[in-house]
Amino acid sequence: xxxxxxxxxxxxxxxxxxxxxxxxxxxxxxxxxxxxxxxxxxxxxxxxxxxxxxxxxxxxxxxxxxxxxxxxxxxxxxxxxxxxxxxxxxxxxxxxxxxxxxxxxxxxxxxxxxxxxx
Amino acid sequence: xxxxxxxxxxxxxxxxxxxxxxxxxxxxxxxxxxxxxxxxxxxxxxxxxxxxxxxxxxxxxxxxxxxxxxxxxxxxxxxxxxxxxxxxxxxxxxxxxxxxxxxxxxxxx
Numbered sequence: 229x230x231x232x233x234x235x236x237x238x239x240x241x242x243x244x245x246x247x248x249x250x251x252x253x254x255x256x257x258x259x260x261x262x263x264x265x266x267x268x269x270x271x272x273x274x275x276x277x278x279x280x281x282x283x284x285x286x287x288x289x290x291x292x293x294x295x296x297x298x299x300x301x302x303x304x305x306x307x308x309x310x311x312x313x314x315x316x317x318x319x320x321x322x323x324x325x326x327x328x329x330x331x332x333x334x335x336x337x338x339x340x341x342x343x344x345x346x
Numbered sequence: 347x348x349x350x351x352x353x354x355x356x357x358x359x360x361x362x363x364x365x366x367x368x369x370x371x372x373x374x375x376x377x378x379x380x381x382x383x384x385x386x387x388x389x390x391x392x393x394x395x396x397x398x399x400x401x402x403x404x405x406x407x408x409x410x411x412x413x414x415x416x417x418x419x420x421x422x423x424x425x426x427x428x429x430x431x432x433x434x435x436x437x438x439x440x441x442x443x444x445x446x447x448x449x450x451x452x453x454x455x
Contacts, residue, residue: 269447270447273443284442337389
């Protein structure tokens with residue numbers, strides 16, 4: 229168990245540019261989650277996958293945000309046409325959920341990607 | 347998920363027990379009480395969870411009242427490295443893990 233890995237750890241970009249973040253979950257975990265955290269606030273849920281299926285995406289902040297998990301392993305979160313308000317920590321987590329949603333492990337979080345939009 | 351209420355901040359002397367309270371009066375029967383903590387510049391770290399029985403692991407103890415409307419996380423011998431924001435969450439796997447404001451615990455020498 230090497231933990232959840234997120235890259236890059238820090239990203240500075242100019243307003244209007246696109247950015248992509250990568251998350252590598254714990255290998256045996258079938259669920260992967262994306263959260264956003266702004267200064268002084270708790271993490272805010274964005275979206276999650278079960279294997280390669282994106283089961284909830286209504287909480288994505290706008291249509292500029294999209295996420296993929298093409299082979300059910302790593303995931304990417306893309307923000308298009310970044311705005312200064314997108315500056316935040318983007319956190320990824322993974323967990324193992326059994327068949328029918330029963331039997332689940334706690335979410336394990338990575339250390340996030342800190343995005344600064346100038 | 348049921349809403350939880352925690353004090354915004356607490357202090358604790360190093361080496362003493364830290365007792366962090368949480369109210370979750372609207373918790374439903376299938377929701378577990380989860381505790382996470384977040385040390386500065388890191389992602390949240392899972393600590394412990396329970397349904398109705400008290401639980402203990404190498405990090406902490408969780409005491410849940412019989413009516414399940416509140417709980418207490420106990421760090422038996424707090425160290426400076428326990429300084430963090432502690433989140434109490436009522437959660438079941440059918441929903442999303444929803445974080446509130448948490449309690450900022452400051453462990454002082």
